[in-house]
Amino acid sequence: MSREISYAEAIREAMDIALSEDDRTILMGEDIGVYGGAFQVTGDLIDTYGPDRVMDTPISELGGAGVAVGAAMTGLRPIFEFQFSDFAALAMEQIVNQAAKLRFMLGGAVSIPLVMRFPAGSGTGAAAQHSQSLEAWLAHVPGLKVLQPTTPYDAKGLLLAAIDDPDPVMIFEHKLLYKMKGEVPEGRYTVPIGKAAVRREGHDVTIVATSIMVHKALEAAKTLADSGINAEVIDLRCIRPIDRETVLGSVRKTGRLVCVYEAVKTLGIGAEISAMVAESDAFDYLDAPIVRLGGADCPIPYNPDLEKAAVPQVPDIITAVRDLVEGRR
């Protein structure tokens, strides 16, 4: 049975399934118990599983993350919620130096089956320290896998895949998507980690987008179609590993590439996708330069108009694609 539920509910349902299936699964995070989480993602799970499995941690991101790493190393399956992705900065030691490297440093003697969830992104008026998109930081670290689900269906299926995965998986959830509704099947299913989704087929231009920018790209594509430009929209879903074949195949078909992401443009995922295309045979199929649309080189500002101006918006995508297809780049 499939029915419409929100992105946040879909995540909660995945955690509910994991908690009910395996006693070793625990949730950890700040105010995820009776409070239900800052974004009400864990909700009332504490009522079913109790405070020993839905564990409120002190406000100790480094300590809490490290406890999750140690627990994962010794038999538990922790799902750790950061209250905001920005707070990952407080825990980078345990994520980058420990979780990502322990298996390798120990010659394969251990696995770290750890899931970390990061509410990310701007658009909530929370300003510079509660609005960042830091996924590329973690995607730069071998040993981690990094996901950015964009639909309720994927939010549930990718989270269950992450929980099943023997290695640390970092999931960046855009805060503006939590209330978005979509079709989600009941019960267990997984979405494979490392597979992009073609959200819209087209032949004039490939738009590779992540997170909330997938929805903005789809909106832009609709408008562009009215003027005869057919954009293919790829939802990357996972930025480590990257689904190389889906991206390259699409660029070979369309001959044009636009990357759209909310994180700061400089040194971001768009640079990686662009280089990947430039280094491959798909480069020979390009009819125009590659375009990157990303966040401005500044922290996320508080003023709502400035906040919008700091990240790509639908009109920016429309203009960029039109200019590209019509030969003005």
Next chain:
Amino acid sequence: MSDANDPWAIRNLTPETLRESLRKMYLIRKFEEGAEDSYTRGLIHGTMHLSIGQEASAVGACVGLSDSDKITSTHRGHGHCVAKGADMGRMFAEFFGKETGYCRGRGGSMHIADVEKGNLGANGIVGGGLPIAVGAALSAKRLNTGAVTVCFFGDGANNEGAFHEALNIASVWKLPVVFFCENNHYGMSTSTERSTAVKQIADRAAGYSMPGVTVDGNDFSAVAEVMATATERAKAGNGPSLIESMTYRWRGHSKSDRNRYRTKEEIADWMDRDPIPRMAEMLIAHGIMDAQGVAEMESDADQTIAQAIEFAASSPAPNLADLTRDVYTRPLI
């Protein structure tokens, strides 16, 4: 026959355990000397942090542990690894960067681990193992294994934020963990007097509502005694303890150390307090061993180390094609 005035270890540990403990102290000393010599001869690259002088601390902390009990270790972790029961050959093979090493040559001195014996690994980050130990204790509590986790760290780590967060969480959740601080008086070159606001690191336990004890870390019996109390408390569900073991490293911090921050007299004074003869004399005084037995034990340790180095030197190197093998458990798509 022992009486109430005998050291705790004589009264509470079997002669076999006492002899085995002295044997491990010799193995640590000889291991460190063998590692240093191998480095000098160019057989080992990188760096290393030797624990010569701290043997009673490592062995006293681990003597009451079983293989199901866990430890987390530090960059100065060779002694902990030996104390927890590691094989000398596989340890040396790791130093030599060989496929037969504990980490298949990927970790080296600073990441040496022996997971089957409960050693979750040394750590190159000061304080890195503190929250991880608390996580291992959380697993033990949730999975009802009855195991305790001993978290080794140095005096330097007590000024890291991870120390505060880990001790607080462990206390709030009453987890079966013992925080074992080896206070060797210097974080690299900076003395505890210059770095730490409290006189004794054990005083910090009060801030986390747990017992804090300072012990002579060169006295095997004293260390084993305070550890017995702390592990008993942990296993009874009463939560963590903080032990501060006062000791000293004879060698420099690492291979680059010129020893400009401490005096020759200070080093000589601590060398006079060598924990190994002290332990041997205790065993001889109580009839557990005789002088000849001790001498044989020392030369057996020399032989074990020589064989271990031979094993390491003749072991195969990792295959270059396996460079990225253990980054992930399953190959990426």
